[in-house]
Every structure is written in structure tokens, then in C-alpha cells.
Amino acid sequence: MKILYIEDEKELGSWVFEDLTRRGYEVIWLTNGEGVQEYLETSDIVILDVMLPGLDGFSIGKRIKKSYPQIPIMMLSARAQMDDKLEGLQFADDYVTKPFHPDELEARIQVLARRFDRIVPEEIQVQHLRYAPKRYELIHEEKSEPIFLTAKQLHILDYLIKHAGQIMTKEQIFEAIWEENYIEGDKTLMVHIRYLREKIEKNPAKPLIIETIRGIGYRLKL
Amino acid sequence: MRLNRTLQTRYLAMIVCSMLILPIAFPLASFVTYLPAIIFKDDIITYNSTEIASLWHEAAEQLSSPMQEEIIHTLENWEEMYEEASMFWVDEWGRTRFKTDPSLPIPELWNPSYTVSFMKDSYGGDPFTVVAFIGSTKDDGFLVLQIPRVFMDYPIRQLEEYYQYIYLGMVALVLLVFISLSWFFFKRIRKRIVQLQVSMDVKDKGIPSRVKVGEKDEIGALEESFNNMIHQLEEGRLREQEEEQLRKELIANLSHDLRTPLASIRAHTFSLGEEEKLSSKGKQSVAIIDKKIDYLHNLIENLLSYTLLTSGKYTYCPRDIDINRAIRMSLTAWYPIFEKEKFTIDIQLHEQTVYWEIDPNWFERILDNVFQNVVRHALSGKYIGVLFDGKTISIIDKGQGMKEESFNAGVGIGLSIVHIMAKEMKISWEIKSSNTGTIITLTKE
Numbered sequence: 223m224k225i226l227y228i229e230d231e232k233e234l235g236s237w238v239f240e241d242l243t244r245r246g247y248e249v250i251w252l253t254n255g256e257g258v259q260e261y262l263e264t265s266d267i268v269i270l271d272v273m274l275p276g277l278d279g280f281s282i283g284k285r286i287k288k289s290y291p292q293i294p295i296m297m298l299s300a301r302a303q304m305d306d307k308l309e310g311l312q313f314a315d316d317y318v319t320k321p322f323h324p325d326e327l328e329a330r331i332q333v334l335a336r337r338f339d340r341i342v343p344e345e346i347q348v349q350h351l352r353y354a355p356k357r358y359e360l361i362h363e364e365k366s367e368p369i370f371l372t373a374k375q376l377h378i379l380d381y382l383i384k385h386a387g388q389i390m391t392k393e394q395i396f397e398a399i400w401e402e403n404y405i406e407g408d409k410t411l412m413v414h415i416r417y418l419r420e421k422i423e424k425n426p427a428k429p430l431i432i433e434t435i436r437g438i439g440y441r442l443k444l
Numbered sequence: 445m446r447l448n449r450t451l452q453t454r455y456l457a458m459i460v461c462s463m464l465i466l467p468i469a470f471p472l473a474s475f476v477t478y479l480p481a482i483i484f485k486d487d488i489i490t491y492n493s494t495e496i497a498s499l500w501h502e503a504a505e506q507l508s509s510p511m512q513e514e515i516i517h518t519l520e521n522w523e524e525m526y527e528e529a530s531m532f533w534v535d536e537w538g539r540t541r542f543k544t545d546p547s548l549p550i551p552e553l554w555n556p557s558y559t560v561s562f563m564k565d566s567y568g569g570d571p572f573t574v575v576a577f578i579g580s581t582k583d584d585g586f587l588v589l590q591i592p593r594v595f596m597d598y599p600i601r602q603l604e605e606y607y608q609y610i611y612l613g614m615v616a617l618v619l620l621v622f623i624s625l626s627w628f629f630f631k632r633i634r635k636r637i638v639q640l641q642v643s644m645d646v647k648d649k650g651i652p653s654r655v656k657v658g659e660k661d662e663i664g665a666l667e668e669s670f671n672n673m674i675h676q677l678e679e680g681r682l683r684e685q686e687e688e689q690l691r692k693e694l695i696a697n698l699s700h701d702l703r704t705p706l707a708s709i710r711a712h713t714f715s716l717g718e719e720e721k722l723s724s725k726g727k728q729s730v731a732i733i734d735k736k737i738d739y740l741h742n743l744i745e746n747l748l749s750y751t752l753l754t755s756g757k758y759t760y761c762p763r764d765i766d767i768n769r770a771i772r773m774s775l776t777a778w779y780p781i782f783e784k785e786k787f788t789i790d791i792q793l794h795e796q797t798v799y800w801e802i803d804p805n806w807f808e809r810i811l812d813n814v815f816q817n818v819v820r821h822a823l824s825g826k827y828i829g830v831l832f833d834g835k836t837i838s839i840i841d842k843g844q845g846m847k848e849e850s851f852n853a854g855v856g857i858g859l860s861i862v863h864i865m866a867k868e869m870k871i872s873w874e875i876k877s878s879n880t881g882t883i884i885t886l887t888k889e
Contacts, residue, residue: 234708273700300702304749438772
């Protein structure tokens with residue numbers, strides 16, 4: 223995956239560059255906004271600092287979003303005030319404040335990439351299941367036979383795989399799948415998850431793939 | 445300001461004018477009163493009493509043969525000539541034979557005593573009365589002519605009864621003119637003052653708009669001063685905004701400048717931690733450094749937020765927030781941390797949607813600060829409970845309480861922020877802390 227990283231602070235910039243390269247990403251590191259254009263076409267994600275010499279990160283970010291709305295932008299800034307975050311999130315897809323934890327940075331990159339379908343692998347291993355997102359195909363590895371899901375079940379599973387490892391609230395899932403407001407106490411999602419578990423879990427009574435986070439929502443474990 | 449343009453000068457001028465007008469007013473009134481008499485002099489009918497009397501006598505005398513038709517004819521002729529006059533004929537027997545005005549209060553038959561009293565009343569009385577014998581013999585009866593005295597007077601006298609009304613009217617008119625002039629004068633002043641007041645009276649903290657300077661008098665000067673004041677106010681406001689901007693930027697820059705090296709420290713600490721040859725003691729040190737970076741990061745965040753909050757510069761946008769949803773969203777970030785610390789997590793939200801009118805970012809901040817506290821100071825309890833019963837949010841831990849050494853500056857400022865934000869959003873909050881745990885409750889007022 224190609225990351226375009228814009229950071230003027232040499233010490234931190236070089237460290238992040240090395241760290242992300244070590245983690246297997248292809249990183250292009252620029253110290254200012256000049257020449258951003260030529261790399262955008264081939265980038266999967268843009269990581270932007272706010273305080274830059276010349277054009278600031280907000281302006282660069284807005285321009286990028288305008289011409290390449292399909293590229294996720296992550297602001298990585300030492301400016302942590304609410305106003306800055308709100309301004310940043312008007313166009314950026316994530317706002318990470320310094321000092322960040324390197325593992326957190328990678329996790330967030332992964333989330334963004336998945337959200338924007340920047341990494342759509344041929345197949346994803348989900349415990350004893352193998353999922354082919356492009357074909358919406360789910361295979362039980364041990365039995366090597368396909369599992370047939372209803373459209374809604376597939377949609378839920380696909381959504382949770384895209385956000386694997388993250389806790390998704392009932393509202394988030396419901397609103398993403400049904401595209402209407404979640405009403406407190408609505409059992410629809412619960413029922414769908416129960417049927418989904420019956421099809422994918424080895425022991426639906428003790429689910430290992432889709433974990434219930436009581437009071438909050440669900441989390442899928444790869 | 446030129447002296448002749450001041451309101452004072454004008455007012456004095458008006459008073460002097462009115463003083464001058466008053467003495468003139470009475471003769472003027474008189475003049476106006478007599479004016480109709482002078483104008484209508486020719487149109488007013490006046491009769492010369494002597495002339496009429498001799499004409500009447502002559503006419504009566506000429507009626508030598510007292511023929512009824514002839515007499516009536518004469519009387520009718522006269523009536524045509526003298527519209528204001530009334531005439532009647534009494535014959536030799538004392539009978540009233542003819543009267544031009546049928547309503548005349550005269551008897552049908554004239555007895556001696558009535559005749560005498562009529563003559564007595566008529567002499568020099570009103571109406572002017574002429575009694576003439578018919579013919580030359582004086583025993584053929586008589587003719588009487590009566591004209592109201594008013595037609596015998598000078599024209600001016602005829603209008604006498606209207607004099608007092610006209611005169612009073614004139615005086616009233618003069619006074620009225622004076623009153624309305626002074627009222628008009630005052631009304632103009634009042635209007636301008638009210639206009640000034642209206643433009644000064646601005647709602648929501650804005651600056652009043654400038655007023656148009658009208659005449660160059662005292663109010664004009666006031667308007668000019670008012671505009672000057674607004675100019676200064678605008679400049680002041682601008683300066684204040686600039687200073688505020690500067691202050692905000694300074695704070696933001698300071699925050700930025702503190703975080704940037706902290707980011708490097710964290711990055712390199714991470715690299716250090718990844719080193720394979722690191723001893724267990726070294727690993728312990730790295731963990732402590734990492735924790736302290738977190739602490740410092742938080743402290744900076746809280747300090748800056750606190751500065752902004754206390755100066756009222758922290759953006760506050762309240763709206764209706766679904767509390768269950770807001771708590772869940774906040775917990776998605778904290779759950780993995782509690783999980784990592786092997787907490788027992790107990791979340792019980794309300795079974796119905798409840799909306800509070802609050803700022804979502806502020807609310808998130810409050811929850812963050814509270815959860816942060818639990819992670820930092822109640823690790824030993826290994827328990828976090830988040831309960832929402834529709835009215836009150838309770839965040840429960842089983843740590844060793846906050847009154848002891850864990851209640852340090854960091855906690856203090858974090859909770860101060862919670863305190864200020866909660867107060868602003870009308871959420872009352874309480875901490876109950878003992879050595880077996882802490883309960884923080886948030887209740888919307």
C-alpha cells in the first residue's frame with residue numbers, strides 16, 4: 223500500500239518514514255505541500271501534518287479532497303484543540319494528534335484503507351472462514367464448503383470485516399446496513415446477528431467471530 | 445457650532461417672538477374683527493330713520509280716499525322695498541285690517557288703553573316704529589311701519605354681537621399658533637433624541653450602527669460624539685479580537701511546540717522498546733517513559749483546554765444529543781483499554797432514547813476525562829461500571845478512591861474541566877469516593 227506522508231519535522235518524519243517502511247508500506251515522504259500532485263494518482267492514503275511551511279495542511283488537505291475524494295486523508299497534527307479537530311474533520315477522514323502511538327497510527331491507517339476499499343484483498347481469513355470480498359463468497363475452510371448468507375447477513379458480515387477489531391455500536395451497524403435511524407430497543411440487528419452466528423460460528427452459543435460487547439455493540443475478530 | 449444654529453438660540457428667538465406677538469395680538473385681533481365690517485360696508489342695509497318716517501307719512505297722506513285695495517297695494521309695495529320692515533293698517537274703528545306679517549303680536553281691535561301703551565312702547569324703542577294717519581284728516585285710521593333698530597344703525601354696530609366671538613377666536617388662534625410652533629419645535633428635538641436612543645439600543649452584544657448627523661446644533665454635536673464613540677468601540681473590539689486571536693494562536697502554538705518533541709520522544713521510545721537486546725529493567729523503563737508521555741500529553745491537553753475554557757473561548761455548540769449513542773461512541777474507544785487492563789466491564793444504558801441539549805464534543809470530553817481518571821487511578825479495582833437510568837449517568841470504579849495521593853494536579857485540572865463543562869451544560873455532577881471505589885454521577889438539570 224502506498225502512503226503519501228507530508229511532514230516538515232525532519233526527526234519525526236524520518237522516524238515515521240522508517241517505521242512505516244519497516245511495517246511493509248511504500249512511503250513517499252515530502253516536507254512540504256509542493257509537488258503533492260504528482261504522487262496523488264498512485265497513493266492509497268495521505269497523511270498530513272497541519273503546520274507546514276508555505277501552504278498549511280488544512281489547505282492542502284482540502285485541495286486533495288476536492289480533486290481526489292476517493293483518497294482517504296489522515297491529519298497527523300500536534301494541534302489538538304477542538305477547533306482544529308473540527309476544522310480538520312470537515313474534509314479529513316481521521317485526525318490523529320501527536321504524540322501518537324506507532325501501533326495506533328498503523329491501526330488507523332488500516333481502518334482508513336479498509337473503509338475506502340483501498341485494500342481489497344482477494345481473500346481474508348476470518349478464523350475458520352475464508353472470505354472473498356470481491357465475490358462476496360464465504361467458505362468454511364474445515365468443511366471446504368460455501369456458506370450461503372442472506373443479503374443482510376452478508377452485508378453485516380462484510381461491514382464488520384471492514385471494521386475488524388473495532389467495536390462498532392449498534393447504531394453504527396444498524397444505520398450502515400438499513401440506512402435509517404436506530405431506535406433504542408430495536409431487536410432487528412440482534413436477530414440478524416443471531417442467525418448470522420448460527421451459520422458462521424462453530425458454537426453459536428459461544429461466538430468467537432462476532433463478539434457481543436454488552437451495552438455497546440459488536441466486534442469482529444479476525 | 446455657530447451661535448445662530450444652536451437650539452438655545454432658536455428657543456430664545458421663539459420665546460422673544462411670542463413675547464412680541466402677545467401685545468400685537470390684541471390690536472391685531474381687533475383689526476381682524478373690524479375687517480368684515482369694513483369689507484362688507486356696502487352690502488349691509490341701513491335705513492335713515494328720519495327719511496323713512498317722512499316717506500311713510502307722505503305715503504299715508506297721499507292715500508286721500510281710503511280704498512281698501514289701494515291701501516293694501518301701498519303696503520305691499522313698501523314691503524317689497526323694505527324687506528326687513530313689517531307694516532299694518534288699523535282703520536278708523538280701531539280694527540286691524542291688514543298686516544304684512546301675520547304673526548305680528550297685535551290685537552284685532554285697538555282699544556284706547558292698548559293704543560296708548562303701543563305708542564308709549566314704540567317711542568324710541570326697538571323696533572323703530574312710525575305711525576302715520578291715512579289721508580290728511582286723521583280720522584281715516586292709521587298705518588304703522590316697524591323696522592328692527594338693527595337696520596337703522598351704523599354697519600359696525602350691526603356686527604357688535606359677533607365681536608366678542610371673533611375677538612376671542614383671534615386671541616385663541618394666536619395662542620394656538622404659538623403653542624403649535626413650540627410643540628413643533630419640541631417635537632423635532634424629541635424625534636432626533638428618540639432616533640439616537642433607538643440606534644444606541646442594540647440587542648445581542650453588537651456595536652450600535654452610526655447615526656446620520658443632521659443639523660449642526662447641540663443634538664448634531666451629540667450625534668457626532670456618538671459616532672466617535674462607536675468608532676472607538678469598533679477599534680476596541682477589533683483590537684480585542686486581534687489580541688484574542690493572538691492569545692489563541694499563542695496557546696495553540698505552545699501546545700504544538702510541546703507536542704512535537706513529545707511525538708519524537710514517543711517514537712524513539714517505541715524504537716527503544718523494540719530493541720531485542722533490551723534488558724527487562726530497560727523494558728520497564730521504556731514502559732514508564734511511555735506512560736509518562738501519555739501523562740504529559742494529557743496534561744498539556746487539559747491545561748490548554750482549561751485556559752480556553754476559563755477565558756470563555758472554548759467553542760460551545762449545544763444540540764439535542766442521544767445520550768445512549770454518545771456514551772456508546774465514547775466507550776468504543778475506551779473499551780479496548782479497559783479490556784487490556786483486564787477490567788470487568790459493566791455497561792447498562794437506558795432502554796429508551798434520551799436526548800440532552802448539550803455540546804457533543806464537550807460531553808465526549810467529560811466522559812474521556814472521567815474514563816481517563818479510572819484508567820489512571822483505579823487500575824487496582826479492575827472494574828468499570830457505566831450506568832444510565834434515563835436521568836443520571838453513573839461511572840463506577842472499585843479503585844482505592846481519589847482522596848489519597850492519586851488526587852494530584854493532573855486529576856485536579858481534568859476534573860476542573862469536567863466541572864466547568866458540566867456547569868455550562870447544566871449537568872450537575874458529584875463524586876463519591878471512598879477507599880473501596882469512586883462513583884461519579886452526571887445528572888442533567
